[in-house]
Amino acid sequence: MFAGKRLSKELLKMKEHLPPGISIAKSENLEEWQMDIRVLDENPLYQNQVFRLKFTFGSKYPIEPPEVQFIELPSTSETPRSIPIHPHIYSNGIICLDLLSSAGWSPVQTVESVCMSIQSMLTANTRDERPPGDSEFVSYNRRRPRDINFFYDDDNV
Amino acid sequence: MNIDDFLAMDPGCDRDEIVDLRSLDYVSNYDDHLMCAICHCPYIRPVRLQCDHVFCQKCLNTAITTFDTDRDEFKCPTCRTPTRGVYLTVPRFLINMCDDIRVKCPFEVQGCKEIVPRGHIQSHVDKYCGHRLMDCPDVFCRKKTRKKDLSAENKCMHELHRCLRCDAEIMEQDYQHAKELCPGLKTTCPDCEATVFRKALREHIDACPEAIHCCAASKYGCPIKVKRVELAVHEQTCPLITIGPYFEAQNSRLDSLELTIRHLQQRNEIFEDGLANIRSNLVESSCVISGRNPDRPAESGSQGSPSNSSQTVNEQFDSANNFSSNATTYLLALHESLREEVGQLSHAITDLDSRASMAIMNECLRLKEDMAHTNAAVGSIRMQVQWLMNPRIHQSQRTGVRTNGGNNGNETRAGQLGSSVAGPSHAAGPSPGFFQPRRLSDSGREGTKL
Numbered sequence: 076m077f078a079g080k081r082l083s084k085e086l087l088k089m090k091e092h093l094p095p096g097i098s099i100a101k102s103e104n105l106e107e108w109q110m111d112i113r114v115l116d117e118n119p120l121y122q123n124q125v126f127r128l129k130f131t132f133g134s135k136y137p138i139e140p141p142e143v144q145f146i147e148l149p150s151t152s153e154t155p156r157s158i159p160i161h162p163h164i165y166s167n168g169i170i171c172l173d174l175l176s177s178a179g180w181s182p183v184q185t186v187e188s189v190c191m192s193i194q195s196m197l198t199a200n201t202r203d204e205r206p207p208g209d210s211e212f213v214s215y216n217r218r219r220p221r222d223i224n225f226f227y228d229d230d231n232v
Numbered sequence: 233m234n235i236d237d238f239l240a241m242d243p244g245c246d247r248d249e250i251v252d253l254r255s256l257d258y259v260s261n262y263d264d265h266l267m268c269a270i271c272h273c274p275y276i277r278p279v280r281l282q283c284d285h286v287f288c289q290k291c292l293n294t295a296i297t298t299f300d301t302d303r304d305e306f307k308c309p310t311c312r313t314p315t316r317g318v319y320l321t322v323p324r325f326l327i328n329m330c331d332d333i334r335v336k337c338p339f340e341v342q343g344c345k346e347i348v349p350r351g352h353i354q355s356h357v358d359k360y361c362g363h364r365l366m367d368c369p370d371v372f373c374r375k376k377t378r379k380k381d382l383s384a385e386n387k388c389m390h391e392l393h394r395c396l397r398c399d400a401e402i403m404e405q406d407y408q409h410a411k412e413l414c415p416g417l418k419t420t421c422p423d424c425e426a427t428v429f430r431k432a433l434r435e436h437i438d439a440c441p442e443a444i445h446c447c448a449a450s451k452y453g454c455p456i457k458v459k460r461v462e463l464a465v466h467e468q469t470c471p472l473i474t475i476g477p478y479f480e481a482q483n484s485r486l487d488s489l490e491l492t493i494r495h496l497q498q499r500n501e502i503f504e505d506g507l508a509n510i511r512s513n514l515v516e517s518s519c520v521i522s523g524r525n526p527d528r529p530a531e532s533g534s535q536g537s538p539s540n541s542s543q544t545v546n547e548q549f550d551s552a553n554n555f556s557s558n559a560t561t562y563l564l565a566l567h568e569s570l571r572e573e574v575g576q577l578s579h580a581i582t583d584l585d586s587r588a589s590m591a592i593m594n595e596c597l598r599l600k601e602d603m604a605h606t607n608a609a610v611g612s613i614r615m616q617v618q619w620l621m622n623p624r625i626h627q628s629q630r631t632g633v634r635t636n637g638g639n640n641g642n643e644t645r646a647g648q649l650g651s652s653v654a655g656p657s658h659a660a661g662p663s664p665g666f667f668q669p670r671r672l673s674d675s676g677r678e679g680t681k682l
Contacts, residue, residue, distance in 0.1 A: 084272040085272065088272075137270060181310070182269070182291070183310045
């Protein structure tokens, strides 16, 4: 009941103004949006690259967090997108960020603020690596991101 | 008030309200600070947490109830401060500002154009809005009726009636409407007073002889507007209509000319670009030539460079061929630069020439001097030889005389021979007392040596 009204208000506001490096790629319905984000500084890991985030909103948004993950678009498509390399981002696009878990989420967060958090998470990263156990996780995980219990043990990145 | 008391309060105080304030269409822009961070609407029944963050009562309620862990650990959604108290009192001005924001009546679709402050929307809907949808008074009818359409007798307005004129089935509530718009009704043409069916009115107006029309030449400036019947008469005399075809022809000519001009402009731009290109090429090549100049006159091995430059010049020439209109200018420039080169070469040659002749002259002078020296030396040697030869000649003349006189002459002659073998200095030694003239010759010889 909430979600639609709140999302249409957010969309209206975002169409008016968005912070640099963040743009709306798809927002046809109020259940799934796609956003493009780009790192603003000269970080060599992500220079000249744009990444696609997929937001899936439940009916209880913003009380409950949206599901957010990176998605890959093939290099043959018009807008090729890859999964950024980061010690907290699995190669299937799942992001390990406490903000996106039910415990770390707060209803005052918006799509814009989540994008900015992920943007700064990429900006601050200097390690050219995937999380430990990435290949195992990617091949065995069938759960949805919100059901995974991550250990948010690393506050540095 | 602690959280449990807060939750025990009826969250849906607005349950009986018809207007959902969150789905209203907000007309005026409102400040972000008046916006609940959870629902992004201006605060509705705001409440305050201990940390001074304000939320709608309903939003906070939902946030707390969906918070999975212990309620006592509920944290402020904005600042994550653990919260124990909820205060129902917020500053009055905050509520007033939120209630002052203008909204559209929720029955806009039904035709209500009202825009009222949000605080008044409830009373507007309750009391004044005639477009509010009400349940039909007939208990068996499920349809809704606009409030203003409700009849005094509480009769259902959804019964179907047959229109007397056009045979369409219409509802009671639309009856008034139909009276005005039924296509079976007749109406009068505003121009010719004839009575026609409403549905045929449009066709009639297109053909009505009384309707006022503009002259066909109005686009050329004919101001005349007359009834259709008189139009034909006018058009026969209207000068603008007779000129009409001429105007058309002129217009089309103008159009084609404009098109050509645009084409020519484009071509011109292309040519200007080309010209600028050539100019920059020329400047470059002249720079190259002047850069080569300083080392050219000095050595004769610089013959390669002119050929190089002429090669580059040729290349430029080739590229210039594309722009034939500029070829003459280009050739002139080329000619100028070549002439300059030739001038420099001839200058170098004269320079070399003069140097060579100077060197030859110097050499000649030196040789002349040497020759004079040698001549002088040769002269002195000749003199010496004559001096040396003189005594011998004299002696041979004297001995010739003495052999005729006595035997002594033979002996001295033998002695003379021996001395000539031994050397002139010794020859003089053995008989100094006898040969006076020879002493003379000796002293003379010493003089020439000095």
